[in-house]
Amino acid sequence: MLIRNRLTLIFTLLATAIQLTLSGIILYFNAHFRQDEFYERLNEKAQIAGRILIAHRHLHDDFFRNMLRTDLLTIVDEQISIFDEEGRLVFSNRPLADSAYLQAQIPLLAAGQAVEFESKGLETVVVPYPDRGQRFYIFTSGRDRLGLAKLGTLQQILVLANLVGFSLIVLAGWYFSSKVLQPISLIVEQVEQITASDLHLRLAEGNRQDEIAQLAMTFNDMLLRLENAFASQRSFVAHASHELRTPLTNILGTLETSLRYDTDMAAYQESMAVAMEEIKHVIGLTNSLLSLAKVGDAAVAFATLQADDVLLTAVAQVQAKYPGRRFAIELGGSEQAEADFTVRGHQALLATAFTNVLDNACKYSYEPVAVHLVELPDALKLTVTDRGRGIEPQDLAHVRDPLYRGNNTEGVPGFGIGLAVTEKIVALHGGTMALASTVGHGTTVTLRIPRPEVAPGLFGATAAA
DSSP states (O other), X not given: OOHHHHHHHHHHHHHHHHHHHHHHHHHHHHHHXXXXXXXXXXXXXXXXXXXXXXXXXXXXXXXXXXXXXXXXXXXXXXXXXXXXXXXXXXXXXXXXXXXXXXXXXXXXXXXXXXXXXXXXXXXXXXXXXXXXXXXXXXXXXXXXXXXXXXXXXXXXXXXXXXXXXXXXXXXXXXXXXXXXXXXXHHHHHHHHTOOTTOTXXXXXXXXXXXHHHHHHHHHHHHHHHHHHHHHHHHHHHHHHHHHHHHHHHHHHHHHHHHHHHXXXXXXXXXXXHHHHHHHHHHHHHHHHXXXXXXXXXXXXXXXXXXXXXXXXXXHHHXXXXXXXXXXXXXXXXXXXXXXXOEXXXXXXXXXXXXXXXXXXXXXXXXXXXXXXXXXXXXXXXEEEEOOSSOOOHHHHTTTTSTTOOOTTOTTOOOOSOHHHHHHHHHHHTTOEXXXXXXXXXXXXXXXXXXXXXXXXXXXXXXXXX
C-alpha cells in the first residue's frame, strides 16, 4: 500500500473514531438528561397527587379526575396509583392492569426515598407519602413522547452528521497526506534528475528545521561526498594520463633507440640509466597521485596522538633526506612550558602533511627552517618558515592545485602535488592551511588543527586527560 493511501486510511480511522465517540457521548448524556428530567416531572406529579388526594381527602371523589382532564401538563399515558401501607389500592386515575407488579415493588422501597424504574414501556416513579400516622405509596407512570421524539431526532441528526463528516474526513485525509508527502515527492523528482554527470545539483532544503529538510540536507551531504569522490577519481585519471604519458613515451623511445642503435655495453648501460631515471620519475609521480587519491577517502580511523611527536618524526625524515640542513624548532613558546599537543587524527596522514611542508621548505631554501608548534585555545598551530626563493604572486593562488608548479621552480625536482595533499589532509582533520610568501624572502606555511574538545563531531569523543 502506498504511504499516501496508508496515511489517508489511518487519518480517516482516527478521525472517524473520535467523531463516533463524541457522538456517542452526546447521545448518552442527552438520553440521561431526558430520563432525569422526565422522572423529575413524574416525581412532581406524585407530590401534587399526594397533597390533593391524601392531604385534602379527595381520594374517593372526582375532584382530582376532573383536574387531570383540564391539566395542560398532563403526561402521555399518565397513570397515578396510590396504595396504603397494607398494599391495597386506594386510588387509580384509570383501570390498573398490573396492580400485582406494583404491589410487589412496595417492600423494596426504602423509607422516605423515591424509586424509579421502567416497566412495559412506561417510566414509573414511586414515592412514599406519610400522612397523619399513615404511609401511602404513590405510583406515577407515563410515556415521554416528546422527549423520546427529540432523542430520535437527535439520533437521526448525528447519523447524518457522521455520514457527512466521514466523507469530509476522507477528503481531508487525502488532502492532508498529499500535503505531507509533497516535499518527499519533490525530493524524489529532484533525485531522479541527478546523474553521475550532474552531481553538482542539490536538493531544496526547505526551512532546514523539520524532518523533511533534515532528509534533504542528509542527501546533499551524501551528494557532496559523492561529488568529491568522483572529482578525486576524475582528477586522478586525468593527472595520471597527462603526467605519465610523457615519461612513459621517453622510456619507450630510449629503449627503442638503444635496441636499434646501441652496439656496445657502455651505450647499453647509458640507455638503461636514462630509462631507470625515467622509471623512478614515473614511480614517484604514481606514488604522489595515489597519495592524493587516498586522502580523498574520508573513511579513515582517527586516534588520540601527540602532534609534537608526529612533527619530530617528520623532521627526522626530512633531515635524513637533506643532510646538514638545520631546523629551528620551537614547541609551545616561552609561556607554554606545559603545553598539551594532544589531537585526534590519523598519524600517517598528519606525518605526510608535516613532511610535505618541511620538504618544500628545504627544497627551495638552503637556510635554516623555522618550525613553531603552539597550542591555542581552540587549535594547534604549526608554522613553517623558510628563507628561500619564495612564490610569485600570480602563482600563489594556484600552488595548491594538483600538478601546478610555479615559474621559478626550474631545477628543483617535484610534481606539484605536495601542497594539494597537505591541504586535503588538514581539511580531513577539520583544519585549514594558509600560505604567505614574498619573492626572494621566503615562504610561511601555517597549519591549524582543531583540538578534540572543539570539534567532537569530527574527531569523536574527547580523550581523557
